[in-house]
Every structure is written in structure tokens, then in C-alpha cells.
Amino acid sequence: xxxxxxxxxxxxxxxxxxxxxxxxxxxxxxxxxxxxxxxxxxxxxxxxxxxxxxxxxxxxxxxxxxxxxxxxxxxxxxxxxxxxxxxxxxxxxxxxxxxxxxxxxxxx
Numbered sequence: 001x002x003x004x005x006x007x008x009x010x011x012x013x014x015x016x017x018x019x020x021x022x023x024x025x026x027x028x029x030x031x032x033x034x035x036x037x038x039x040x041x042x043x044x045x046x047x048x049x050x051x052x053x054x055x056x057x058x059x060x061x062x063x064x065x066x067x068x069x070x071x072x073x074x075x076x077x078x079x080x081x082x083x084x085x086x087x088x089x090x091x092x093x094x095x096x097x098x099x100x101x102x103x104x105x106x107x108x
Contacts, residue, residue, distance in 0.1 A: 050097055057093040061086065
């Protein structure tokens with residue numbers, strides 16, 4: 001029984017020492033690789049989001065142009081307001097496609 005106790009005490013004294021020995025040498029290369037992978041993923045997704053925004057904006061522009069055409073034919077009021085709104089939306093999409101990537105330091 002005493003031999004077993006001595007062996008267990010020795011084992012329990014050695015285990016924490018091996019854990020403390022690992023804490024001094026940290027390998028940071030995994031973090032750099034993960035950061036590079038995340039960067040590539042964000043750039044790829046930024047392009048996809050930009051293309052989706054272009055597609056949605058084109059659909060909205062077509063619908064808005066049709067609404068303006070219908071208003072002109074029926075003689076409704078607010079045609080100038082609708083045209084200015086469509087023009088402002090187009091300027092926003094063009095500006096956002098330039099400003100948002102430039103905010104992150106990319107040229108598309």
C-alpha cells in the first residue's frame with residue numbers, strides 16, 4: 001500500500017510540472033493562418049454581397065421606372081418626387097459600391 005501511495009504522489013507531482021512546461025511556448029502560427037483565411041472569406045463574401053445588391057437595385061429601378069411611367073399615363077401627382085427618389089437611389093447604390101469597399105481598403 002505504501003508503494004502505491006508513493007507512486008501516486010510522484011505521478012501527481014509530475015503531471016502539473018508537465019502542464020506548466022507547455023505554457024511557456026505558445027505557437028501563434030495557427031492564429032495567423034486563421035486570420036488570413038478569414039480575410040479571404042470576407043473579401044469573397046464582400047464581392048458576393050455587392051453583386052446581390054446590384055441585382056436587387058436593378059429590380060427596384062425597373063419597378064420604380066414602371067411606376068413612374070404609369071403615373072405619367074394616368075396623370076397622377078408626385079411624378080417629380082418619384083423621379084428624384086429613383087435618381088437618389090441610383091446615386092446611393094453607385095456611391096455605396098465605391099465607398100463600402102474603400103472603407104475596408106479594397107478596390108473593386
